Amino acid sequence: MNKTIPLSVPYLSLDILKNLEETIRTGWVSTGGRFIQEFEMKVADYTGVKRALSCQSGTAGLHLALRALGVGYEDEVIVPTLTFIAAVNPVTYTGAEPVFMDCDDTLNMDLDKLETFLKEECRHVKGRVINKRTNRTVKAVIVVHVFGNPLDFDRLMAIRNTYNVKIIEDATEALGSFNLSGRYANRHCGTIGDVGVYSFNANKIITTGGGGMIISHNQQLLEYAEFLSHQAKADPLYYTHDEIGYNYRMTNIQAAFGTDQIDRLEGFIETKIINYKLYEQALQGIEGLTLLPFREDARANHWFYSLYIEKEKYGMDARELLRKLNDHNIQSRPLWGLIHKQKPYVKHQQFCIEKANSFEGALINIPCSSSLTAEDIEIVTEVLTPQTKSHFMVPPLLARLR
Ligand SMILES: *Cc1c(COP(=O)(O)O)cnc(C)c1O
Numbered sequence: 001m002n003k004t005i006p007l008s009v010p011y012l013s014l015d016i017l018k019n020l021e022e023t024i025r026t027g028w029v030s031t032g033g034r035f036i037q038e039f040e041m042k043v044a045d046y047t048g049v050k051r052a053l054s055c056q057s058g059t060a061g062l063h064l065a066l067r068a069l070g071v072g073y074e075d076e077v078i079v080p081t082l083t084f085i086a087a088v089n090p091v092t093y094t095g096a097e098p099v100f101m102d103c104d105d106t107l108n109m110d111l112d113k114l115e116t117f118l119k120e121e122c123r124h125v126k127g128r129v130i131n132k133r134t135n136r137t138v139k140a141v142i143v144v145h146v147f148g149n150p151l152d153f154d155r156l157m158a159i160r161n162t163y164n165v166k167i168i169e170d171a172t173e174a175l176g177s178f179n180l181s182g183r184y185a186n187r188h189c190g191t192i193g194d195v196g197v198y199s200f201n202a203n204k205i206i207t208t209g210g211g212g213m214i215i216s217h218n219q220q221l222l223e224y225a226e227f228l229s230h231q232a233k234a235d236p237l238y239y240t241h242d243e244i245g246y247n248y249r250m251t252n253i254q255a256a257f258g259t260d261q262i263d264r265l266e267g268f269i270e271t272k273i274i275n276y277k278l279y280e281q282a283l284q285g286i287e288g289l290t291l292l293p294f295r296e297d298a299r300a301n302h303w304f305y306s307l308y309i310e311k312e313k314y315g316m317d318a319r320e321l322l323r324k325l326n327d328h329n330i331q332s333r334p335l336w337g338l339i340h341k342q343k344p345y346v347k348h349q350q351f352c353i354e355k356a357n358s359f360e361g362a363l364i365n366i367p368c369s370s371s372l373t374a375e376d377i378e379i380v381t382e383v384l385t386p387q388t389k390s391h392f393m394v395p396p397l398l399a400r401l402r
Contacts (some may be wrong), residue, residue, distance in 0.1 A: 001370050003329065004005075004329040004330075004331065005329065005330045005365075005372070005376050005379060005380060006331045006367060006369060006370075007203075007331040007332060007333060007365060007367055007368070008203045008304065008367070008368055008369050009072050009202075009369045009371065010203075010206075010207040010243070010269065011260075011262070011264070011371045012207075012257075012318060013260060013371065016257055016260045017254065019035060019256035019257075019259065019260060020256055021304065021341050022254065022256070023035070023256050024251050027144075027254045029159045029249055029251065029252055029253055030252065031118045031230075031249035031251055031253070032252065033149065033260050034252075035252050035256045035258070036250055036251075036252055037053055038052050038255070039054060039208075039250075039255040039258035039259045039262065040053065040213070040255075041200070042051045042259060042262045042263075043213050043215075043256075043258075043317070044094060044215070045193050045263060046176075046188075046189060046262060046265070047175075047188040047190060047215060048188060048334055049191050049216075049217065049220065050052045050203070050216045050219065050221055051128075051215075051220050052213045052214070052401055053213065053215075053225055053226050053229070054211065054212070054213050054249070054250035054254075054255060054258075055212045055213065055214060055225075055229055055248045055249065055250055056210065056212065056247075056248045056250055056254075057104050057136065057199065057201065057210050057211060057212045057213070058086065058170075058172040058197055058198065058199025058200075058201065058204075059086045059089065059090060059199075059212070059248070060099065060212055060220075060229075060248040061166065061197035061198070061199070061212035061213065061214045061245070062086070062087065062142070062170060062197050062326055063090040063093050063094070063248070064195055064214060064228055064229055064246070064248060065090075065168050065196075065214055065225065066090055066091060066094050066096070066140070066168065066223045067094060067225070067228055068092075068138070068168050068195065068222075068225040069140055069194065069195065069221070069349060071091070071094050071096050071139045071140055072094050072095050072096060072097035073094075073096065074136055074137060075094075075095075075096040075097075075137050075138075075139040075140075076096060076097045076098070076099050076131055076136045076137065076138045076139065076349075077091045077096050077097070077098055077099070077139060077140045077141070077142060077168075078098075078099050078114065078138060078140070078141040078142070078165075079091060079098045079099065079100060079101065079141075079142045079339070079364050080100070080101055080103060080119070080142070080143070080144055080146075080167040080337045080339075080351065081100040081101065081102065081178070081339045081340040081341075081353055081356050082102075082103040082107060082146070082336070082339075082359060082360075083143075083144040083170070083253070083333070084112075084336055084369070085334065085336070085339050085342065086172075087144050087170045087172075087230040088142070088339050088345070091120060091142070091154065094346070095339070095375075096137065096139070096398075097134070097349075098121050098339075098348055099117075099131070099138070099348065099349045099350070099351065099352040100340040100345070100349070100351065100353060101113060101114055101117070101350075101351055101353075101354045102338065102352055102354060102355050102356050103146075103151040103355050103359070104253050105355070105378075106146070106149055106151070106295065107146040107147065107148065107149070107292070107306070108145065108146050108151040108356070108377065109141075109144070109151065110142070110144050110153045110355065110375060111151070111152060111156060111159060111268065112301055113129040113161050113351060113352055114141065114159060115163075116352075117351045118138070118159065118163040118165065119164025120387070121133065121357040122138060122164070124164075124205070127164050127176070127244065128164075129163055129164060129165055130155065131349075133167070133330075133336045133365060134349070134351065138165060139166060139167055140164065140166040140194075140209055141160075141165050141166070141167055141168070142170055142336040143156060143167065143168070143169055143170065144170040144172075145170075145171055145173060145174035145177060145194070146173065146175065146304060146305040147292075147303055147305075147365075148174045148176075148205070148294070148296060148301040148303035148304065149174075149294045149298070149300050150174060150177045150178065150179055150189050150298045150300060151342060151345045151383045153179055153182065153184040153187075153192050154182040154183050154184065155185070156193070157183075157184070157192065157193075159313075160193070160194075161188075163240030164281075165201075166193075166194040166195075166197070167192075167193030167194050167195075167215065168177075168190060168193060168194065168195055168197070169189075169192065169193040169195070169196035169197070169199055170196075171189040171190030171197060172188035172197060172198060172199035172201075172204065172212070172258040173205075173303050173304070174190065174300075174301060175188075175190070175198050175204070175205055175265065175301065175314055176188070176205060176265055176266070176269050176301040176370070177189045177298065177299065177300045177301045178298065178306065179295075179297065179301055180297050180298055180299055181297040181300045182297075183234070190215055191215055191217070194216065194218065194221075195215070195216040195218070195221060195225075196214070196215045196216070197212060197213070197214055197215075198212060198213040198215070198319065199211070199212050199352055200212065200213070200254070200257075200258060200261070203305050203383075204303070205268055205269070205272075205301055205370075206255040206258070206261035206262060206264070206265050206266075206268065206329065207259040207261060207298075208250070208253065208254040208255065209253075209254055209257060210256065211250050211254045211255075218365060218379065223384050223396070225272075227245070227351045228243070228245045228246060228248070229245065229246055229247075229248040229249050230244065230245060230249060231247060232244060232245025232246040233245070233257045235344045248394070252328050258375065259290045259375035263276075267370075268370040269302065270300045271370050271372075272301065272302035272303065272368065273302050275302075275305075275349065275366040275368065275372050275374075275377060276294075276305060277364070278293075278374060278377045279291055279305060279353045279380075279381065282381035282384075282385075283307075283381060283384060283385075284378065284380070286312040286314070286384065286385060286386065287314060288309060288310040288311070288312065288314025288315070288342075289307055289308075289309060289310075289314050289384065290308040291305065291306070291307055291308065292305075292307070292308055292363075295364060302368075302370050303368070304365050305364050305365065305366050305367055305368045306335070306365055306366075307363065307364050307365075308319075308362055308363055309321055309357070309362055309363070309364065310362070315386060316326065316386075317361075318334060318361055318364050319334075319361070321364065321384075322334060322364055324383060325366070325380075325383055325384075328378050330366070330367060330379070330383060331367060332364050332365060333364065333365050334361070334363065334364055334365075335359060335361075335362075335363040335364070335365070336359060337357060337360070338353075338356050338357070338360055340353060353391075366380055366384075367380055
């Protein structure tokens with residue numbers, strides 16, 4: 001039996017041990033210490049922003065971002081249905097309501113439908129966007145760069161500026177991705193909208209075990225998010241509080257991983273791009289199996305690879321293929337269940353969801369770790385390649401010699 005090939009595992013170096021030793025020797029193991037500042041500065045430098053604010057997770061970062069933009073009860077936030085549910089839950093933490101939007105062929109939010117919704121389903125009164133059906137204010141849109149593929153910023157920002165909604169970039173999957181053309185060329189995903197969020201969970205492109213980062217060009221917004229993340233302490237000595245805050249800070253231990261991991265990020269991306277190309281070569285020509293492309297006018301980080309399966313042509317559906325891969329110890333997983341169909345969200349408003357339904361049950365993710373080798377890819381692609389008649393007709397001796 002083959003060794004297990006995992007879907008996505010972190011690439012960690014023992015070099016981190018000396019950072020961890022320092023946290024133990026100095027006693028700085030909690031939410032203060034030099035690694036936190038160092039990691040924040042490295043992420044800010046890498047992504048080209050003035051400042052980045054670390055926090056406990058990507059989910060916490062999204063919650064802080066929404067609070068810092070003033071999203072709360074009586075508000076609505078437009079969200080994608082095709083993504084991980086952590087992109088949407090923070091909306092409900094604030095008391096606001098999500099409105100679910102469809103995706104396009106790239107799996108990212110369908111910006112045509114977003115614009116149609118804002119134009120036709122909303123009233124525009126004194127700079128406010130009001131959902132005609134609910135009379136609530138649409139304050140923000142959360143977009144996700146799904147699997148690290150950047151969405152079209154020129155289009156997105158034009159919509160933002162026309163309709164006066166705030167943009168939260170869930171860039172938890174897209175650290176290191178940027179567009180190569182257009183007005184926002186060479187600017188990193190996460191740094192273009194009103195506020196962006198990264199994640200350093202163990203399955204993301206770099207990891208701190210668990211962790212997140214908020215970036216914004218609006219320094220006041222970041223300061224307010226920081227204040228909320230420290231239990232909203234108005235006076236740090238006398239502990240006075242005028243608002244409800246959270247315990248959302250990153251620890252020095254997490255950051256001790258981060259300062260090492262961020263230095264390796266470009267190397268991880270390089271490997272992921274090479275591995276994607278190997279898959280692409282090996283899988284081309286297999287009928288009914290499409291390796292979803294990343295945008296060509298972007299440098300995508302190639303975080304996750306997706307296969308689209310057409311049963312009629314391939315002879316097997318996604319569920320059967322998943323079983324086959326897992327039987328060969330190749331960890332793969334189906335696309336997330338669409339969020340507008342999940343129990344807590346079935347009653348929420350959704351707008352013309354069609355495309356996302358067609359991806360559900362037809363898409364799987366295949367191994368993509370930064371430590372994946374060419375040999376691993378050969379094993380995976382062999383299992384993905386259907387055994388046609390001609391294979392069986394190869395004489396046994398010849399087959400053994402190959
Ligand atoms: C991973 C992820 C998150 C949450 O990040 P955590 O650090 O795990 O809390 C949010 N949104 C998307 C799209 C993600 O993939």
